[in-house]
Amino acid sequence: MSGFFDSLAVMFGREPVKPTAPTEAAKALLAFKRTKEQVALRRKAIKEEKIHYTPSRKWRLRRWASIIIVNLLFVLSFQADIQLLEGALTASRFAGFHLADLNAALQVMLAYKHVVINLAIGAITVLIAWWLLGGRTFCSWACPYHLLGEIAEALHLKLAAKGWASDHPLHRGTRSVMYVVFAGLALVTGYTVFETINPVGILSRAMIYGAGLALAWVVLLLLIEVFYSRRFWCRYMCPVGLTYGLVGAAAAPVRITYNAENCLHEGECRKVCMVPHVLSMTRMSWNQDVKVDVGADCTRCGMCVEVCPTKALTFKVKGLEGLG
């Protein structure tokens, strides 16, 4: 249970801490890893994999396909009149069944101070669906801004490699402050103030109903991400991400899981991760147990899985382990 509250605190902005009381198995593994032969072997293995290991793009391709298909379904439902997924990402009907984005629904409930039954049905359906899939899975598997953010991030890293841009990190707690501020604003003003600048809603509507000036805001955010601060919006600002993070926090079945037995502690996973604080256990001696599930802020994007040469990080579906 302390792991659960830890993962929440880290999601809200606290820095991860080294576990004070690791399990006996974890201690034993650590002692083994620190023996002279093991250190030498590990060094050799890391050298080898630097030459021979190329990360697969399997999960990224699946994810991008998922984002494109979800958003294309919205667009075609209106533009080509296939009527399967009508509405936008903020609220929709899938084959007639109500769906509502949880953050948008929350904002409306706070602003309007009534809960209409259709909105409650839509929100609960979406809550259950994304809980099963892991919560922030929404971010990397459905959110159109995430896809643009990944492209901006690649550009940022290229520029940074040439010394033309550098990353200016923010405090991760900023997002929690944003969350409270926007919830408070909805409550006080009686208007869904956040939706004015929500790039998820703006992008979704622009694709479905036609581009507008509001896209300039999205472009501005992307420019900040390319030139000033890596993954600025998703990492430090977006309340939608925090809402879905909370959804998946409690025992969501789909997880990334870490196995210290396989880990050589290269740290490649933390370099590619959008939320590297969830991978703090991959540091030598930072794992509470031999096997640890990755925390609530994880978007299940699978980048760490792709980049890990030794399969220390893998996807896991609770209850289906025997089938894999």
Added chain:
Amino acid sequence: MSLLIALLGERRSDRREFLRSAALGTAVVGGALAGFLPLPRAVEAQHLRPPGALDERDFLAACIKCGQCVQVCPVEAIKLADINEGFGVGVPYIGARDQACDFSCDAVQCVLACPTGALSHDLSAKEETRMGFARLAHPDLCLARQGLGFKGQARGGDFPGLHRYAAVDRWNPIPIADHPYDLPLCDLCVRECPIKDAIELAPMSDDPADPRRTPKVKDACVGCGMCEMICPTEPAAIVIDARRHPQQAGKEQTS
């Protein structure tokens, strides 16, 4: 001071990070508020909202900005506002002059589509809506008031607006440009009004030989804007005042 250091951190990089976070966070909230600030002024809405919309304040609170109302409208009368228009990003409105709601859908489909009740489900028939109230804004331009007829396409050949003409096709709206008129006395606003007893042409004098007639808006008017769209003068002689109720309109005329 110690509190400040505790808050900002002792290292200079921590302090910088904190200030950067505060500045950018404030900028994002400021951007959102900039989109909100015009709204309280816009409570006297300039634009028509779709049928069944709650009072402006509640409507703005309840709308989830998904555009499902846009998708079901057979004449595509409903548009979503952009960031520069100052009445809510992604919130639906109707520009009646370009494309009015003519209730082609019969059953107020937009209300049924709305997932949040921003378009109130209390509404069950078109006669119960209150989008606004028609007003003769330019009496001098009105053709009927001059005793004139109208011949041709109501809004010209390249006007894209749609209307359902029951006599042509009961189920599908057609372009107004495809339905030219030849009227001895222009009565387009009355002829195409989708609501019973909402508007009539009244004589302007006691002389039975006087052909002049004036449009008279009655309490049944729901403010759908069909008269504003079809009016062939430029600008339209008759317009809709958004959110105006017949009582309010009456008060203005007597004062």
